[in-house]
Amino acid sequence: MKIKSAIFVLLVLSLSGIYAQRLTTGILSGSNFSNIRGNNQSGEWKNKMGSVSGVWFDYAFSPVLSVGTEFNYTSLYYQHLDYQTYYPYPTYLDYSTIAPTQYYYPQSWNFNFFRFPLYFKLSTPTKLRFELSAGMYFSLLQLPTPTYYSDKDYPTSEFGKIFSVGLTYPITDKIEIFAKGRYISGNREYISYNNGKNASSELIFGVGYSGLFNKMKFLKKTNYSLCDSSDCKISISYRVGANLSWIETDKGSGSYKPKVGLTSGVVVNYSINENTGIQTELLLEKRGFQLNDSTSSHYRFIANSNNQNSKYYTNSTIETTYFTIPLLFELKFSDPFRVHVNTGPYYSTLINAKATGNLITENKIDNYYNKTKTTINDNIDGVIAPDDWGWIIGGGIQIPLIYNWKLDIEARYQTSWSNFLVLPPSNSSMTDNKSTQYMSNRSFTLLFGLNIPIY
Amino acid sequence: MKINYSKKKRRRQIIWILSCISLMLSSCSSPNPEVITTESYYFYNLGNYQNGFSGQYLSDSLVIGYNGNIFNPDSNKTIIATGIHVHFNVDSENGIIDQPDQEFPPNGKVTTKWKLGVSSFNQVATAIITDKTGKLLSTIKFSAFGFQKGRWDMISYFPNGYPNDLVRDTINNITLMIQGSTLFQQSDSYFKWQKVNSFSSHSCHSIEIAKNGTLYVGTWDGKLFKSTDQAKTFSECTKPIPEYSGYFDLTVTSDDKVWISRYTYPLRYSSDGGQTWKNSLTGLNTDSQATDIFRLSNGTFVTWMGSSGNASLLKSADGINWSAAGTLPAYTQKVYVTDKDEIFAFSQQGEISAYKSTNYGQSFSFIHSFTVSYITMPMYNTVSKFNGYYYVCIPGAGIYKTLNFNSFDQTYINSDVRSLMIDHNGAFFVTNFSFNKEYTYSPN
Numbered sequence: 001m002k003i004k005s006a007i008f009v010l011l012v013l014s015l016s017g018i019y020a021q022r023l024t025t026g027i028l029s030g031s032n033f034s035n036i037r038g039n040n041q042s043g044e045w046k047n048k049m050g051s052v053s054g055v056w057f058d059y060a061f062s063p064v065l066s067v068g069t070e071f072n073y074t075s076l077y078y079q080h081l082d083y084q085t086y087y088p089y090p091t092y093l094d095y096s097t098i099a100p101t102q103y104y105y106p107q108s109w110n111f112n113f114f115r116f117p118l119y120f121k122l123s124t125p126t127k128l129r130f131e132l133s134a135g136m137y138f139s140l141l142q143l144p145t146p147t148y149y150s151d152k153d154y155p156t157s158e159f160g161k162i163f164s165v166g167l168t169y170p171i172t173d174k175i176e177i178f179a180k181g182r183y184i185s186g187n188r189e190y191i192s193y194n195n196g197k198n199a200s201s202e203l204i205f206g207v208g209y210s211g212l213f214n215k216m217k218f219l220k221k222t223n224y225s226l227c228d229s230s231d232c233k234i235s236i237s238y239r240v241g242a243n244l245s246w247i248e249t250d251k252g253s254g255s256y257k258p259k260v261g262l263t264s265g266v267v268v269n270y271s272i273n274e275n276t277g278i279q280t281e282l283l284l285e286k287r288g289f290q291l292n293d294s295t296s297s298h299y300r301f302i303a304n305s306n307n308q309n310s311k312y313y314t315n316s317t318i319e320t321t322y323f324t325i326p327l328l329f330e331l332k333f334s335d336p337f338r339v340h341v342n343t344g345p346y347y348s349t350l351i352n353a354k355a356t357g358n359l360i361t362e363n364k365i366d367n368y369y370n371k372t373k374t375t376i377n378d379n380i381d382g383v384i385a386p387d388d389w390g391w392i393i394g395g396g397i398q399i400p401l402i403y404n405w406k407l408d409i410e411a412r413y414q415t416s417w418s419n420f421l422v423l424p425p426s427n428s429s430m431t432d433n434k435s436t437q438y439m440s441n442r443s444f445t446l447l448f449g450l451n452i453p454i455y
Numbered sequence: 456m457k458i459n460y461s462k463k464k465r466r467r468q469i470i471w472i473l474s475c476i477s478l479m480l481s482s483c484s485s486p487n488p489e490v491i492t493t494e495s496y497y498f499y500n501l502g503n504y505q506n507g508f509s510g511q512y513l514s515d516s517l518v519i520g521y522n523g524n525i526f527n528p529d530s531n532k533t534i535i536a537t538g539i540h541v542h543f544n545v546d547s548e549n550g551i552i553d554q555p556d557q558e559f560p561p562n563g564k565v566t567t568k569w570k571l572g573v574s575s576f577n578q579v580a581t582a583i584i585t586d587k588t589g590k591l592l593s594t595i596k597f598s599a600f601g602f603q604k605g606r607w608d609m610i611s612y613f614p615n616g617y618p619n620d621l622v623r624d625t626i627n628n629i630t631l632m633i634q635g636s637t638l639f640q641q642s643d644s645y646f647k648w649q650k651v652n653s654f655s656s657h658s659c660h661s662i663e664i665a666k667n668g669t670l671y672v673g674t675w676d677g678k679l680f681k682s683t684d685q686a687k688t689f690s691e692c693t694k695p696i697p698e699y700s701g702y703f704d705l706t707v708t709s710d711d712k713v714w715i716s717r718y719t720y721p722l723r724y725s726s727d728g729g730q731t732w733k734n735s736l737t738g739l740n741t742d743s744q745a746t747d748i749f750r751l752s753n754g755t756f757v758t759w760m761g762s763s764g765n766a767s768l769l770k771s772a773d774g775i776n777w778s779a780a781g782t783l784p785a786y787t788q789k790v791y792v793t794d795k796d797e798i799f800a801f802s803q804q805g806e807i808s809a810y811k812s813t814n815y816g817q818s819f820s821f822i823h824s825f826t827v828s829y830i831t832m833p834m835y836n837t838v839s840k841f842n843g844y845y846y847v848c849i850p851g852a853g854i855y856k857t858l859n860f861n862s863f864d865q866t867y868i869n870s871d872v873r874s875l876m877i878d879h880n881g882a883f884f885v886t887n888f889s890f891n892k893e894y895t896y897s898p899n
Contacts, residue, residue, distance in 0.1 A: 042488075043488055044485075044487060044488050081487050081488055082488070083488045083489065083490055084488075084489060084490070354485075356485045364591075364592070364593060364594075367497060367498040367499060367500065367593060367595060368496070368497050368498070368593075369494070369495070369496040369498075369592045369593050370492055370494060370495045370496070371492070371493050371494035371495075372490050372491060372492050372493065373490070373491045373493050373528065374488075374489070374490045374491075375486050375487065375488055375489050375490075375491075376488065377485050377486060377487060377488040378488065
């Protein structure tokens with residue numbers, strides 16, 4: 001009942017009218033959650049919260065396409081927590097210790113930036129607009145507050161990428177409010193500890209005003225009309241769904257189990273003719289797998305981990321977050337449900353990778369026995385390939401709704417053709433002295449979407 | 456189109472949205488990385504590596520103690536681990552354990568006696584320690600060495616496995632041995648040794664005993680000590696080579712003169728128990744080291760030196776001025792003089808040959824040849840006399856027994872032997888080629 005109500009409210013808000021002001025400006029404010037990109041292999045990088053605030057400008061070429069810029073002040077905070085041993089009681093080596101002790105050596109970095117993004121934006125031509133934007137930014141570093149001893153010189157400026165999705169709603173003829181989620185990713189190394197580059201997710205809110213230059217003729221409000229026939233060539237669709245992802249590997253395949261994750265994003269579909277089309281997407285996918293075996297690694301099976309002195313029992317979940325861009329060729333078969341199949345390549349770029357779970361270790365060395373419980377919480381971007389590409393095959397139906405809108409239901413199988421791992425050097429303690437180990441992503445995804453014809 | 460919502464519905468929607476946001480935020484957080492020790496045990500043991508007679512109880516009990524804790528992270532409480540059990544396992548060749556199954560008192564210890572088996576020398580008892588669920592916590596191996604009279608036993612566990620030098624005092628019935636670089640005194644059995652505490656701070660190289668019972672010990676740092684009370688106390692002698700702080704060869708001749716020899720330094724002796732030293736002046740080449748010094752019954756001292764296969768016998772009436780006494784057989788490696796002033800030379804040319812001189816070294820005649828597995832240089836304690844018999848250790852061959860050096864009986868065949876020592880009861884201690892094993896034999 002609640003879900004039905006929510007869908008109904010969304011439809012009502014969307015159908016109330018179509019607005020497109022040529023020039024809109026406003027203020028924004030929000031929070032970011034740091035998510036550093038680097039060769040992380042162990043320990044947790046905390047998603048520290050920072051602030052974002054600034055002013056923005058949008059120029060609309062049409063109800064669908066606009067260009068925007070912004071001037072904002074962003075604070076980015078990073079903190080790393082390494083593994084530390086918790087001794088709940090004095091050990092035989094340390095009888096002088098009375099109270100339980102736990103040692104952490106938090107390493108933290110604080111940065112403040114002036115940022116100037118420039119981006120293109122796609123919007124649904126509805127009153128409640130779903131918006132998707134991508135672009136670049138240039139930023140200037142304000143004096144940092146380093147607390148990590150080895151970092152001395154930081155880049156004073158950097159370029160980066162910025163992606164956002166959000167909703168905008170006009171509360172009056174000239175004033176609109178919005179909420180957006182953004183992902184930013186810089187190109188310069190700021191943290192030597194892990195060769196880390198800036199990255200963060202942002203949740204921002206803002207207000208826009210479109211009445212400043214309304215007296216100017218070429219900026220006056222323009223009315224646009226939606227494509228409302230079945231001959232529309234272009235449609236967009238907002239999709240959300242769930243995936244079941246797993247790993248194919250050449251070593252220890254029995255150690256891995258599938259994992260359920262979320263998939264969401266935007267689809268743009270172009271109909272070549274009545275029965276064929278091309279479709280591209282920008283999806284945020286949480287994929288991964290579960291590891292459950294006797295291995296000393298937190299994220300992969302290593303043969304012969306157990307030995308006479310040590311035994312390991314790992315139970316962890318590996319979660320990888322990707323931006324995925326497929327390019328699919330589509331065949332459409334029949335009305336009324338528009339059964340279709342599609343297939344094509346995809347490219348994914350890694351946003352982050354985490355391993356969480358538990359590792360039980362038993363050590364029997366000489367006359368000493370101990371059993372430890374390791375709470376696994378690793379950022380493991382450094383051992384996961386930054387890119388993933390492969391092939392998608394899928395199919396689905398479209399259920400007609402009002403105003404020529406449709407409900408998309410699609411299922412797809414996704415297979416990767418690249419190695420999931422970037423193996424550390426063979427002399428590293430993290431390897432099993434084998435130079436290669438092949439692991440590859442697989443997933444099955446079920447997506448639901450709201451398809452809106454545009455042209 | 457106009458939609459009317461009741462306040463109740465709006466409130467439900469807000470709660471629903473807030474619940475979803477809370478759920479999403481909570482799912483993002485995960486516990487900090489950490490390693491918690493949930494169980495910890497330390498087991499200590501006593502009574503390992505004992506020496507004993509095979510078929511008899513070891514003198515000390517086997518002891519195992521433990522300290523164990525279990526931590527519950529949920530309740531943040533630590534308790535002492537209890538119900539810890541030990542099972543001693545020995546096979547039939549390794550004797551019997553009096554109390555093979557025991558449960559530890561909380562953070563306490565268990566003890567048991569071990570009666571060694573009779574058939575093997577190296578014996579092992581394994582203590583298998585489990586918790587109350589049967590989980591294996593530790594395996595502790597106890598080793599013991601079961602010596603048996605009338606049988607050659609080999610041991611390589613310190614101190615027994617590292618004999619370097621030995622003296623026996625048949626008057627006071629004591630034997631002292633340098634094992635490694637530590638001075639030990641034999642206790643109630645031929646295989647039991649106790650560290651000489653009065654000399655434990657010194658690193659020993661060689662030991663000799665004079666006819667008057669005075670013990671002399673040379674150290675690796677160039678010092679000489681003596682004891683006149685059977686190693687109860689030691690006093691330092693005048694440093695033999697004041698400008699030198701390394702090891703030297705130590706010899707005591709039958710007139711109780713103490714001799715010190717070292718490459719590049721003149722041979723010197725002390726006739727007053729190490730208080731003053733006199734250097735040799737002529738006839739000796741300091742490029743060589745006089746390792747075997749004897750006093751003949753007429754008071755003449757003899758020694759030998761050699762290089763590049765050529766060796767000469769040297770003699771001196773006063774220990775200061777030396778002259779040639781004769782030519783030794785080529786490749787002589789060892790010289791020994793009996794109480795009857797017979798001089799024996801052992802040379803190595805593929806095999807070890809023994810030569811004898813009865814004219815104070817003017818000429819030598821071949822008496823016996825020993826087939827050896829390898830060439831060994833230098834030769835250390837080669838000849839030892841006990842109960843009227845000479846025992847000759849031929850490196851690479853074994854131990855030979857002779858009454859008069861005319862005929863030899865091989866009493867022990869072992870190509871690994873190198874140096875022979877005999878204690879005051881007639882027990883044999885033979886080092887291997889690398890000085891890290893000891894072959895031991897005691898007559899019944």
